Amino acid sequence: MSIELKKSYKWSMVVPTSMGVRITPVNGQPVHSSDTFQMQATSAETNVASIASYLACR
Structure with a gap:
């Protein structure tokens, strides 16, 4: 796999990212007293x- 960056721009940003999953009780309840998440x-x-990209200099 290769990443091709556009040549017409002065700056390029590549961001490695990952997705996470958060499971929390509804309405800010403590975990031990909730049955709905x-x-x-x-x-x-x-x-x-x-x-960072929104604040970049142009």
Whole structure:
């Protein structure tokens, strides 16, 4: 596999990322007293890279 970067841009950013799954009780309840949970997909690395790309100098 190879990554091809566009040549017409001054800056390029490649972000290795991973997806995580968070399972938490609803309404902020403690885990030991809840029987209902919600699942969320997370990706902190991509969020950080988005901020950096929005602030980039042009």
